[in-house]
Amino acid sequence: MTFSPSALDLARFQFAFTVSFHIVFPAISIGLASFLAVLEGAWLKTRREVYREMYFFWSKVFALSFGLGVVSGVVMSYQFGTNWAGFADFAGAVTGPLLTYEVLTAFFLEAGFLGIMLFGWRKVSPKAHFGATLMVAVGTLISMFWILSSNSWMQTPQGVRIEDGRIVPEDWWQIVFNPSFPYRLAHMGLAAFLVAALIVCAASAWQLLRKGARESTRRALSLSLWMILVLAPLQIVVGDAHGLNTLKHQPAKIAAIEGLWDTHENGTPLNLFGIPDMKREETRHALEVPRLGSLILTHSWDGKIAGLKSFAPEDRPNATIVFWSFRVMVGLGMLMLLLGVLGALLRRGKRLYESRAFLRFAVAMGPSGLVALLAGWVTTEVGRQPWVVYGLMRTAQGVGPVSAQQLGTSLLLFVVVYFAVFGGGIYYMLKLLGKGPQPVAHHDGRPSSAVPPALEHDALAAALGNTAAR
Template sequence: MFNLTALELARIQFGFTITFHIIFPAITIGLAAYLAVLEALWLKKQDMVYKTLYHFWSKIFAVNFAMGVVSGLVMAYQFGTNWSQYSEFAGSVTGPLLTYEVLTAFFLEAGFLGVMLFGWNKVGPRLHFFATVMVALGTLVSATWILASNSWMQTPQGHEIINGVVVPVDWVAIIFNPSFPYRLAHMVVAAFISTALLVAASGAWHLLKGNHKPEIKKMFSMALWMLLFAAPLQVFVGDLHGLNTLKHQPAKIAAMEGHWENTPGEGVPLVLFGWPDMEAETTRYKIEIPNLGGLILTHDWHGQYPGLKEFPREDRPNATVVFWTFRVMVGLGMLMIVLALWGAWSHWRQRAYESPALWRFALLMGPSGVLAMLAGWYTTEIGRQPWVVYGLMRTAEAVSKHSAMTLSISLLVLVIVYIAVFGAGVAYLLKLIGQGPDVHEPPPDGDALDQRPARPLSAATPPAQPPITTV
């Protein structure tokens, strides 16, 4: 396919499948926490607005959760099919970590998910709230194990290599490896931001359509307040993550910044825009601010950090790609802060529900959380190259011995299936969001419908009850 090698096709396939997969668990993390907050506010205030919003967003959560499970299965199989050499080398670390995720997070979510989705009228309010909190906790535990595994690949420690295979010797060091706390915090905050933007865009859509019901105003307001808290927090967490990356993966930072070499006695400039040329070893057409790059990364006006020329060519990541994915992430992050500040100012002026311009901006920014999250993921994963386990195993050594034709066929099949399945799933999600929280409302606290759904998708649209007829 397009004269690509088996390695390149395997990497494209992994990137394609993880692009789909990462979206759904992230939204699941954010929505689970949002549902817990909504139910807590309902229990405290007994305001039907919060209960209505809970029922509405629980439908979105159910569909999103189901798609996350399906996309995750493909990711698991792919390790064995396309990256068998990696599994043989480091399976003793990644295998147990993923098993721990199943034994803790997945069982926790699965155990309480049915009560959360279908038990509103079948259990007491406190038990139902406990189930919601457990599901939210399960999503965070799941993220913890996944990020521990992936972070070990970025900053491996707590192991020995015996006969060419990784042997764990210190599980505490493996789990709490140097990059783990920063990457976990960065990812969880990104999940909350992505969800807040989704909720805000949903509210903005209905406000633009003339739906000014209390539920619409409430979810729009809550989303903007969450964004006001989380977006600046992400800047702080991102700075800590950058400093940690500079310490452990300086080549990645150099690629992100388009920085090739230091000038004696001068601080490193911040390159705002440009085009890193890997062959010429320079960043063309660059617009830069003197000394600011060194100040951000070393907290010293005259600070310097290694340039790409200090690393062998074969150890350099693709600076052209990493440079721009990083700027997409940062640029969208700045727009998120603008939206949050605009929303706070509008609330202060009591004009948040009278500003179509704010609503349009919020609607436009709806996908930006997911796009920024994906751009950040590409930055950290492509920036790790050419290593699959940093400093220990190269990506070229990890790929299975498949032909380019085999991987071309499997990639084509995945593209077709993913577009069909997840395209339909996303379209259904958008349809549910477009209906609004006052559509298909579950029955009140009286008798519940006599149904016991067996899968998460059943929570989205209760089946219609056949009419009772007499003969």
């Protein structure tokens, strides 16, 4: 039996592959930009050298992730016009302006102030430089705002009408602030901050294990653990609210996430584990907890949740994928909470920097934020299927006039180029993270550059690459 993927299969896989690479770097940039603003603000207030050391080190990581994010993002816009021309023709009147607003607002802030942030220490006052850092941080958040608004509208569309086979906007307030947008924005924002906090925590723990303790390394570990301790439980609360919103607007997605096939009238069980079988319409080897599904998803003991059999087979998402991607995300979230709690307990016992077992755990948790982020997006996007605009346009209708052969060839090229380019970028980032903060050279009481001379060319190339790409 041979496997012959269709143009739809290859277009979906190509987009999933490229967007999975892309989302990693903006998530790091969003979290680190705000972290850098906090560090520079602390330095301005206290004038303690440790905060400046941390700022210069993490600004290099930010510059690299920012540049890689821009390069990987360019590909996405081209795919809308080629692989997904049907979707662009149908919904371009909404998605086009939303992405344009992102360029007109976020890009102007990021491109206008990034150079000052990276190279302006000797050219502007400390307060002006801090202002530039704040503008870059705000720019990353605004960018997230518009991207999440566009994606959320595709999940819960409103404020439009269909005329001659195309979307016509009627109420932009409803389009931008669609029903799922506030929950997705909060969920993604917290995820980005957790991604950055876990990377800072893991890099600091690695440096303590390998090289002993610099004050800047200790302080970075301490700050990141405080962030994780606060953000992890907050993310659980936001995730719960997001789930209630999804149950209201996308009940088939919730049924797939929970592996529920039948509708239970007197309380829905929670499937902790199992193997959803799309052909047999059952979750095999299910480990159930009676009524817990109702309690979690409806906040009532006997809440009713529609099973997948309530929906036509052609309207069901792939429960096997969604069921497990959701559990990967939640499981890693629980480990993040454990990391924060253990850090608080060790801090109280004054063993935070001496417990090698805990430091090894922190290192192992470094990639967990990115893995959970990707698992969450798999849950969101696969759970939306078979719709590209939920309830209005099926994914199969959004594919452009490209052949499976063309898509297969371009996908192969993407795989080779992405692993070469971004694999090299990730390797360089890991080498950079392993070195840790270094003493800062002074010039009239301020550092000579936000980036050491040996790395200025790379950071400048990233900045220029951003401008050219946009």
